[in-house]
Amino acid sequence: MINRIKLLSDLKLQVRDLEGDLRGRFASHAEYKNRLTADWQAARDAGRTAEALESWVEAQFTQSAVAWVLACVFIRFCEDNDLLDAPLIAGTNSRGQSAVGRQEAFYLEHPTASDNDYLRDAFAVAGRLPGLSDVLKVQRNLLAAPVSADMGKQLVRFFRATNADSGAPVHDFADPDWNTRFLGDLYQDLSEAARERYALLQTPEFVESFILDRTLTPALDIYTLEDVDLIDPTCGSGHFLLGAFERLAPLWLRKRPDNVNLALQEALDRIAGIDLNPYAVVIARFRLLVAALKMAQVSKLRLAPDFHLHIATGDSLLHGFDQRDYSRAQAALALNTPQENLATAADHLYRHAFAAEDLAATNRILGRKYAAVVGNPPYIAVKDRAVSALYRDRFSSCHGKYALVAPFCERFWALAKPLDSAQRAGHVGLIVGNNFMKREFGKKLVEAFFPSVDLTHVIDTAGAYIPGHGTPTAILFGRNRPPASSAIRAVMGIKGEPSTPADPAQGVVWQAILNQVDRRDSESEWISVTDAERSLFARHPWSIGGGGASELKNQIEEIASGNLGAIADEMGIVSVTGEDEVYLVTDQSVADRHGIENTKQLVTGDLVRDWNASGLTAVWLYDIDFNLQSIDMHPNTHRFLWSFRSNLSKRKRFGTPMLERGLSWYEWQELYAAKLRNPLTITYAFVATHNHFVLDRGGKIFNRSAPVIKLRADATEEYHFGVLGVLNSSLACFWAKQVFHNKGSTVDQHGARQRTDAFEDFYEFTSTGLAKFPLPGVLPTATARLLDEFSGRHADALPDKAIKSPIPSRQDLHARREDLKAIRKNMISLQEELDWEVYKLFGVLSDELRYVGIPPQIGIGERAFEILLARQCTTGITTTTWFARHGAQPLTELPDHWPTDYRALVERRIAAIERSRDLALLERPECKRRWAGADWESLEKAAIENWLLDRLEGADLWPRDVHPAPRLRSVRELVDALSGDEDFRRALDLYAGSGSDAHATVVALIQQASVPYLDALRYSDSGLRKRGVWQNTWAMQRREDAIDAEVARRLSGQPMEAVNEEQSRRKAAEVGAIPVPPKYKQEDYRDGVSWKLRGALDVPKERFVSFPGLERSNDATSPMLLWAGYDAKARALALTGYLYEMLQREGADADRLAPALAGLDELLPWVHQWHPEVDDDLGMSTGDYLQGLLDAQLAQHGLTLAAVRAWRPPASTRRPRGRRSSAATEA
Incomplete structure (x- = not known):
């Protein structure tokens, strides 16, 4: 088996x-x-x-x-x-x-x-x-x-x-x-x-069967058997095709009992599939062939009928009849045969085909119309910009940054048989990513395309457990005809699968869909079903929350006195670097090591949490008025960015390369300075599980993941607080989750979306959607101001503010930890009051359920909804992971230490939640703030680790003046040099425990903050191949620079326009277009530390350079290091000095010297490039001097440059890769 x-x-x-x-x-x-x-x-x-x-x-x-x-x-x-x-x-x-x-x-x-x-x-x-x-x-x-x-x-x-x-x-x-x-x-x-490239995904059999039940089966009811055919334009490995064959073949066998093989071929002739992935097609063909052979009871292939299959490799969105002409030609072509259809459409066929594609077969298959069109189109957006442009030109629903669901919906309907004189029309059924419902790209699909066809069912399957489907999904059914009724059957999700089912087909959510889809106005714990007005599905975004959620959203909007868009001057992104890996250097120490002249704090969405926004250090090239400065004013920044010039030059602004727009290669891709001139800014997390809005008072820049809301210029700080309070309320969170796209959460080992609790789903908070956010007539200003104040106190109490010289004692840190806990409990309490205040402002409450006075501190697990949730878990009404995920103890009784009046208020709140369906929708985990942050222990450890590493980078250990040249030092040298530093010893004791081995601790620390000096020690084989592409790119860039310099000298005094034109002409002729080098993946590095520090663009963010294999023989356990802040010249001189030390001290042989010489060779291009000046002491450039030393050492030790460049570390030092051992032997 x-x-x-x-x-x-x-x-x-x-x-x-x-x-x-x-x-x-x-x-x-x-x-x-x-x-x-x-x-x-x-x-x-x-x-x-x-x-x-x-x-x-x-x-x-x-x-x-x-x-x-x-x-x-x-x-x-x-x-x-x-x-x-x-x-x-x-x-x-x-x-x-x-x-x-x-x-x-x-x-x-x-x-x-x-x-x-x-x-x-x-x-x-x-x-x-x-x-x-x-x-x-x-x-x-x-x-x-x-x-x-x-x-x-x-x-x-x-x-x-x-x-x-x-x-x-x-x-x-x-x-x-x-x-x-x-x-x-x-x-x-x-x-x-291939899985990433083609978004490969199997459709589970129970989903395939459900879709076939509602497409192929009803098609058999309205068409003759001869007229029933089916296509899957995204057939993958053929699940839908196999399911269709298993249904059609028995019907044909009954119709043609005298000729089994002919009957099976008739069934096969009515099943078609197309896929872009060649090996998907061959798998689908083989599977369908085996199914046919089995049904034909074939025992040997040589005796088998030569079954013909209609499955081809091609692009369903490019090949076949041109969609732009579909509406115009539909009536004329409706009566034509497929061959005539193709002949008529020949002028419109897309003619390019890859070697693995069968253009004739693809066009033949896509030239027909089918009784049933089914499939599971890819959920991704198109990565290749050329292909994206082709699709955009052919399909009107390709809007903005579209995903493939848009053109495929058009294509599926167009492939179905159109309405004929007998009032028959082809059936369409597909499972799709549901991102079009709320993301902005779906607007044209929803408002222009779907109203033109008969969309009959919208089924929310986001809460169902579907193996392989980590993306939230929906199933759509319809007919290729104009809308036949004013209603659409909507199956709306209420609650996700509570746990991983043993059999996904028996999952409670999926079973609820099966049992209720045909029962209008039915409602269960998991879904509700209704016939919704078609007009509701002609407006974007869709809101398909069940259990009364849609009704509550409408009620909130009706009672509002206005919306956010009406009081905002501007909303949206402030900046896009276009390459965060390069511009976002994480912290100031990285910028300092590279000598980057100017930086700004850039707020990213993941750092906007719980009323506070912090930033990361970003390379900044603008003056105080946000005007771009010349790169010549930032020489160190120029050196840092130069390595990525080809990548940065290819960035696009609104689809057009920046250089074609006359922009500089080094500037940020987008910067909307107008949103920064007024210092008051509300920023928020674009992607988060809950709503996080923060008031910033100026000085920061905001990343695309942290968009902004700029209220009118005359809006006071108090008014900002009022708006901020509503935006941060649980009611706002509820509203947002009806409007914004649910990105889902994690997936399990089967690739199924895990939605054991809805509070872990991430949403995209778009500015377009937020503009419609409803505002009440009165704003909760005072409570919001208090929460903002406490958030500042909370930030000041974090461990990183405490770990500084003199290093605090353990007792001091414990006291600070208790202060932080108290601040957080005050914030949780105030947030609870804010939530209930906003309920009253929007009319969800008729009673006053706010606390009069200063509320007591409360912790996670002590809010009204949590106590009710704990009681429901105890009685078996529900289950939740809320308490376990947040480290909270479920409480079924109110805390004794609360004041009597507060206890009574919370009981009234609990009773109100139990009575009111609307309150129950609001007072639940997915709408309530999680207060989920890193624990004190991890924050403290990170702060101490950061302080220790900062100290190990100290100028007393690594002189910034590189005359004479710096030298490699062992970890033991560093530890010995700091043996008298009391702060260092106290920090080590806090970090690793009193009496810990200082050397071992520092070795472990530095291993997490350093990368090896040599390419062969950093990259895997695949990484070395990519590194070679990068080196070719740099060689081409250097040739461009040489041309620029030579032309500038030759045409000195000529108009700059003439100089630029000649430079461009020669670079195009002599260098050509420089391709963008590939990004790295984790498997391209030999270890996880290098990947973490360097990332996809290999940006050097490490603190130290390590020299594995070059340890001193008398201290082999102590790694050799160099500070990463030294430039290429200083590094090369330091390595050369250590080479001579090795020769004099140990008489190192060729094998030991080879990697060190390779390291010197790798540095020389950078020394030549950035340090071409003649050194007075040497009488030549440092690069020429070092090149001579390298050549001499190679000759002295009988080595060649090719040999040292080909050096690889011994296999025993590699991290484990490749095959596992097996007991298998060759036959």
Whole structure:
């Protein structure tokens, strides 16, 4: 039997190795390289991709690697299920030996062949068999990839591997039911890169069955069997197609009992699929073929009918009939045959196709109209800007930063049979990401497209447990005809799945959907169902909250005296750097190490919490009036940004490259200075689980994740507080969650969205939506002002404010911790009063339920809704993770220490919540502030760690004057130098405990704040490849700089316009376009620390540079270090000095010197670039001097530059990667 988990795990390793093999072949085989490069260029010319060649070919390596693996898997499945007369690759018992014998015979006939040639022969033999020929032909181009002989040998060994104990195959593909579900697992998870690129996602069978029940089944009721056909334009691994075949095939067998094969072909002819991913298509084809063979009771493939399948690789949004002409041509084409349809539309067909695409088959399939159109289109936005532009040109619903749900909704409806004279129309059913409902890109889809078709059902499935679907979803049903009624059946979510069900199909939310979808006006704990006015679904955003939520939202809006947009001058983003990885240097110490001349505090959304907003340090290049300054005024900043110039130059503002707009390559992508001139600003978290709004009084800049609200210029601070109070209330949180997009929360090991409690779902708080936020006639100014005051006191009481010289005692820190807890309890209490005050202002309360006077301190778990929630959990009415997630003790009784009148008030509040449906919607975890912050212990540890590392960077340890050159120091040297520093010792005791080993503690600290000096010690093999691309980019940038300098000298005194024109001309002719180098991923680094410190753009934010392997022989456990604030020249001189120390002290041999010399070689381009001046003492530039030293050392030790550049650390020092040990042996 097939072990799905182990098979997937092992095959992923084979795919990885095949990718590496093909990557090497691309570098060494001109024909292969030229072919892929030509394919890429053709795609670029056709506007089909904007990717750089380097990243585009990686996707081709993946496709070919998977094609080889899948071809082997298909053959092995046929072998072990006895569908082949004789095995081609492997088999059990004597059949395995038969495969080996066949291969030996092949070598006798082809004496120069290798294992890769044998596999190609096996593919060819299998490809000539009935049925299988129709499957494997779609992989022909991908299987032509020049896999090496060694890789072919590895594949043969892998598929022939047997268990050492039993002798049985490690991977047995025998299955008496011929179940191919395992191929769905391979489709989704075989390649992480492909999964990200194509948003691969399997549709669970229970979802597929539900959609088919409401599309294909009713289509059979209105059309004749001959007229019923189905397409999945995003077919993936074929779940919908298989489900359709299982329904249609028995009907055709009953209609044609005399000819089983013909009946099955009739069913297959009415099932079509398209997918952009070539290996999804081949999997879908194989699965459908196996299903047909099983139903035909075929025992051997050579006896099988040559079934023809209508599944092709192509782009459903580009290929086929042009959507722009659909409405105009619909009437004229309705009576035409598919062939005539295609002929009429030929002028409008998109003609480019990738090598793996079948353009003719795709156009033929997409040229028809179908009785049922079903699918699960990708939930993502298009990353490739060229493809995005093509879709935008063809589909009117592609609005703003659209996701693929928009054009696919149009495409699905257009593929359905239109309304005919018999009043029949095709059925449409699809499960989609629900982001279009509330995100701004969905406006055209909702307000222009859906009103033009018969959308019949909107089913909120965000609360259902659906494996693989980490994105909140909805299911849409409809017909390709004008709206047939004034109502739409709406299934609205109330509560999510309470726990992970053993069987997702039996999940309580999903079962509620099944049981209630056809029961109008039904309501359960999980969903409510109604026939909503169609006009409500013609306005964006949609609000589909069940259980009275939509009604309460409308009530709040009706009682309001105005909205936020009416009192705001401006709302929205203030700034977009366009590359936060570069401009956002985290803290001032990073900026100081690079000598960055100017910085600002940049507020990001994740730092806007609980009435307080803090910022991170950002590179700033503007004057006090926000005018951009010349980069020449910031020489150190110029050096810092120069490495990323190609990336920064390609940024776009509103779709147009910044340089084409006449902007500078180094300025921020967007800066709206008008929003900064008035110091009073309300900022908020764009993405958060709850509403977080803060009043800032000036001096900060705000990131796109922290948009702003600028009230009228004459608005006082008091008025700001009043507005702030309403915005931070639980009522505002409730309203927001009816209006804004729910991004969901985490996913479990099955990829299913985890929504055990709604309070953990994240929402996007857009400025467009906030403009409609309702405001009451009276504002809660006083309470909001108090909360703002306490938030300032809370910030001042945090540990980072306490850990400074002189270092406080443990007792001092304990007292400060208690002060912080008291402040927080006061804030929780005041927030509770604010919430109940706002309820009264909006008429949700008729009684006065606010406390008169100063309320007592209360903690998490002590608010009215929490006490009620604890009581309901105790009696079994509900369950929640609220208390566990917030470290709170559930209380069913009111605390004894409260004043009597406050206790009575809270009991009245609890009673009011129990009586009022509206209050119950507001007083629940998803609307109430979480007060979830880092605990004191972690904050204290981080503060002490930061102080210790700051001290270890001290100028007394690392002189800032680099004359003479700095020197490498061991950790032990640093510890010894600080042995007399009382503050350092006290901080160490607080951090690691009294009497702790200072050296061991500092080593552990510095390991988390340093990166190795050498590329080969920082990057994995994939990272080194990317580093090579970056080095090529820098070489091209240096050539550009040299041209600029030479032209400026030659044309000195000429008009600047002429100089610029000549510089541009020569750079275009001599350098050409510089491609954007690829970003790094975590797996591109050899360790997690380097990834954490450097990130996707390899921005140096470390405090120290470490020198693994260069430790002194008499102190091998103490790492050697250099302060990261030294420039390339100082680093190179320090490394050179240490090289000579190694030679004099230890007589280091070539093996030990090689990595150090490689490190010097890596620094030299930067020394030449930034320090070209002649050194008076040396009589030459420092770069030339060091180059001479390097050359001399290489010659002295018999090394070559190529050899030291190729140096790699011993395998034992690498972090674990690759295969796990196995008991498997070769057959």
